[in-house]
Amino acid sequence: MPKWSMESWLVHGGRPPVEPGQPINQPIEPASTYYAGAEPEYARDGTHGMQALEEAMGPLEGGEAVAFASGMAAAGAIIDLLPMGAVVVAARFTYTGVSVRLRELNDIGRIALRLVDIADTEAVIAAAAGADAIWVESPTNPMLEIADIPAIRAGASGLLVVDSTFATPLGQRPLEMGADVVLHSATKSIGGHSDGLMGIAVTADADRAAALRFRRTILGGAPGALECYLILRGLRTLSVRYDRSQASALVLAERLGEHAAVERVRYPGLKDDPGYERMRRLMSGPGTMLSIEVAGGAEGAERVARSTDLWVHATSLGGVESLIERRRRWPLESAEVPENLLRLSVGIESVEDLWQDLAAALANV
């Protein structure tokens, strides 16, 4: 990490050289190929736009960053590093897309998958005996469970991958806790404006970073020029967006906990949440995401999601606008996720407006 704090690095990292006449922002560079004789040569191998984003992201996690076309492209490249038949331990509530992919690979014999309760450290360590990789997501999407990353690292060998999308680099630093690779869907809070897809993998091992870069070249998951610009621009304001959304998430979680139509709130910032103690120990704060289970089952939850004015009924998360959705509306979502669970991504609107709108929608159940 350079001499400045993370907040300042977010603003200044990955800019063009400080020289008279240089633009202060990395320009959008629409080129698939370059005049021969210097790097870069071809856009799938890396561009100036990718390099700028990677330069900004790497120090935030304490490693070398590799940018991909989406979080799933980054996840696919990481999985592709594993040997044939690799034993992979993963959380049963891993993000749907990753979960589906791991199961597909298990079914064709490419990997052998062992699913665990990621909050149960002893079970994770037991399952990790002889494993090639442990795929941790923390907090988990959409159940908001917190993994004890240092304890898992201490008790298990194998490649430790941490999907830290919900936490962002401001919420937790997995490489410092012993992870080998950190994964972000930068589509979410890092980009922050729901206007571009991006994935970022960060590792402190130079050989592994080179291998990931080669996976990007060979699998073709390279991000586009406009996306590199948009996501880096979004990164500049991450700390103010994250702080505000997190503060609002805590207010909303506390109020939702008192609401008659809410059966359960899942948010590691609540003192009675199972993840509270770990959040305090391992994270800088509980983050911007929460889930609630509402009265009236799936139908009640759908009614709430469809009757808000300010909260946007849409999938995804981490944008400036608050989003709400019933996760089980997706056929591929785990059947263990409650039917009446609504995932809330808290944006930067007025918290009182957000509460008023949500309370009005909850009055429908």
Ligand SMILES: Cc1ncc(COP(=O)(O)O)c(C=O)c1O
């Ligand atoms: C935790 C997590 N990881 C990975 C992904 C995949 O990212 P992307 O949609 O950018 O491919 C998502 C998407 O929702 C996610 O929530």
